[in-house]
Every structure is written in structure tokens, then in C-alpha cells.
Amino acid sequence: MSGVDSLTGAMPDNTTSIDRSASAGTWARARHWASVVSLVAGATTIIVGLTIVLLAESVPLSLQYLPLLVSVLVLGLPHGAVDHLVLPRARNEGVTRRSLAVIGLCYLVIGGAYAAIWALAPAVAFVLFILLTLFHWGQGDVYALVELTGVDYLEGTGSRVLTLLVRGGLPMLVPLVAFPEQYAFVAGTLVGLFDPAAAAALEPAFQPRVRLVVGLGFGLIVVATLGRGLVRSGPTGPWLIDAGETLGLVALFALVPPVLAIGLYFCFWHSIRHILRTMLVDDRAMSVLSRGGLAAASRRFARDAAPLTGGAIVVLGGVALLVPQTPATIPDVAALYLVTIAVLTLPHVVVVTALDREQGLWFPRAE
Numbered sequence: 001m002s003g004v005d006s007l008t009g010a011m012p013d014n015t016t017s018i019d020r021s022a023s024a025g026t027w028a029r030a031r032h033w034a035s036v037v038s039l040v041a042g043a044t045t046i047i048v049g050l051t052i053v054l055l056a057e058s059v060p061l062s063l064q065y066l067p068l069l070v071s072v073l074v075l076g077l078p079h080g081a082v083d084h085l086v087l088p089r090a091r092n093e094g095v096t097r098r099s100l101a102v103i104g105l106c107y108l109v110i111g112g113a114y115a116a117i118w119a120l121a122p123a124v125a126f127v128l129f130i131l132l133t134l135f136h137w138g139q140g141d142v143y144a145l146v147e148l149t150g151v152d153y154l155e156g157t158g159s160r161v162l163t164l165l166v167r168g169g170l171p172m173l174v175p176l177v178a179f180p181e182q183y184a185f186v187a188g189t190l191v192g193l194f195d196p197a198a199a200a201a202l203e204p205a206f207q208p209r210v211r212l213v214v215g216l217g218f219g220l221i222v223v224a225t226l227g228r229g230l231v232r233s234g235p236t237g238p239w240l241i242d243a244g245e246t247l248g249l250v251a252l253f254a255l256v257p258p259v260l261a262i263g264l265y266f267c268f269w270h271s272i273r274h275i276l277r278t279m280l281v282d283d284r285a286m287s288v289l290s291r292g293g294l295a296a297a298s299r300r301f302a303r304d305a306a307p308l309t310g311g312a313i314v315v316l317g318g319v320a321l322l323v324p325q326t327p328a329t330i331p332d333v334a335a336l337y338l339v340t341i342a343v344l345t346l347p348h349v350v351v352v353t354a355l356d357r358e359q360g361l362w363f364p365r366a367e
């Protein structure tokens, strides 16, 4: 609704200092609720993933794909479908035709260019996708640690970059070390949609020596990053949450088959945290959240996200027409979906990075 309201100029004016100070308590309560929800959802993600592998001897591949496929409509695709609203809301500005056109153009040009790379050089596009996801999921967790968990040891850009590498590296690098065959299989399904022969170029990445180097190097970064936090702040609550989440994610991605682990993570970790973030920049969602109205805030989010979730599904149809191979199996359909996510994620990252900047997450903003 707010998009429509603000298009007509009926955005509530909350830019006065009086309103801001009046809403400080509201914001703190909303932030508290958001931190509880993200913590509970995160713990659930890890516990559910580990419990499944503990109880089931082996999980059929089609079931492993289930959370990923569910994410088309639930949490996953919708989490990015309010990109046209978050920046104006964070800036206390109205959503205007111009602001909508800027985001639309960003999606069209940047997403279109990346789609062309998929068509022309799919193996290169796949490597870019892994790096892009590492960056994006890492930046999402840096936000959560700073704003929701309230860590006090990520003071400068350097420590935040390290933490970004840790949190983004967990879902992208640990499965490469622990499940190389499945990683190669999924890579092959994505690249193979465009050119089945091109996947061979990725083979060196799955060699034991490369995985050993990645495992040792990344392990070192994880230990150094957590160690630095411990030295700076001691074993405080926020540090224990950071360490617990990090080790929990190591276990999730080292023990749970990656298609399942990433499907669970995408919905219940990354998307939920980002959705909470979008609620905190939305005055009305924030106000209901501050009173514990998670259901009402979620309904408002769902309404806001519905139109462009539909738009993203249209893009999925477009990608299906673009690929030379007709997907015939669940892994192939999922590959098509993942390529669509890739194309939509690059402009999404531009929006989220602008939001990071707006919220002073990386460099203090020049006034």
C-alpha cells in the first residue's frame, strides 16, 4: 500500500526531529523483535538441516531441491521484490515514478547485461555468480551482526570486510570442500543449460589440492576473524551469537548436502534477515513489529512483494525461452531458476549496497 500512498504524496512526514525522537523507543523495540526472529530462524535453519541428515540415511535429490523450489513463492524471490521501495523508505522519501524508473532501469540494464554473459560465456557467468552470492550473503550478515546482534567489535571497514568474507564464504566455499561432486553437478546443470561442453572449464576448481587450499585458507580466515572479535570484546553475548552462528553454519554446509543446505539457508537465513531489514525501514511495518505484530508486518511485506514476485516469475519464463536446452528434470528446472536468481541478484546487490551505504554500514556517510 505504501508504494501507492506515497506515489500520491501521502507519505507520513517523519522527518522532523520531534517525530524521530518520539519513535526512538519504537525503533528499539522493533529492532529487538527483528533480532529475536533472525536468531530463532537462523538456529532453526541449522537444527532442521542437521536433524534431517542425522535421521535420514540419504535424502532423495528431488526432496533436497524442495526448499529451493518453494523459495520461488515463499521468502526467496519475494525478499528482493521490494527493492523498489527500500531506498525511498530508508531515505524518508516518497516512492515516485522517477524512483521506480531508476530501479526498473537498473534491473533491466544490469540484469540484461549479466543474462548476456550467461548466454555467451556460461562458465564465466557461473564463477561470477558464486562470487556475487558470496558478497551478497556476506553483506546481509554484516548488516545483521551490526544492526540486529549488536556486535561492538566490527568498528572499521577492514573488520567488516573480513566478516563479509567469512559469512559469505560459509555457504559458497564449505560445500566446495565438503561436497565437490554435488557442487560440480549443480554447476554443470546451470552451465549446461547454455553449453553442455563449457562446464569442463570448471573442473580444476574441484581438484583435491584446490579444495585443500580453499579449506585451509578459509579456515584460517574464520579462526582469525572470530579470534579478533574475542580479543576485542571478550566472550560477550553478541560474540557468542556470532561464533555460534558461524560454527553452526560450518556444520550445516559441511554435513548437509549442499542443494538442501543452500535451499534452507536462502529461505530461512538470508531472506528472513533481509525481509526484517526491509520492515525496519518501513515506518508502518516497524511500528507493528515494535508491538510484536510479526504476522501483520509479514502480511504487509507479502502485499508489497507480491507484484514484483510475479514480475520475477515472468523473468523466469523469459530465461526459459532464452536457454537452448529445454529443462526436463527437477535439477534442470532448478538450474533455470538459479540462473534467473543470478540475473536478478546483480541489480538486487546494487540496491542492497546502496542501502548499506545509506545506513552507514561501510563508510560513514558524508553529511
Ligand SMILES: CC1=C(/C=C/C(C)=C/C=C/C(C)=C/C=O)C(C)(C)CCC1
Residues within 6 Å of the ligand: 129, 130, 132, 133, 136, 171, 172, 175, 182, 183, 186, 187, 258, 259, 262, 263, 266, 270, 338, 341, 342, 345
Ligand atoms: C544450489 C547450490 C549452489 C549454488 C547456489 C547459489 C549460488 C545460490 C545463490 C542464490 C542467491 C544469490 C540468492 C539471492 O539472495 C552451489 C554453491 C553451486 C552448490 C550446490 C548447490
Ligand SMILES: [Fe+2]
Residues within 6 Å of the ligand: 079, 080, 136, 270, 274, 348
Ligand atoms: Fe538478497
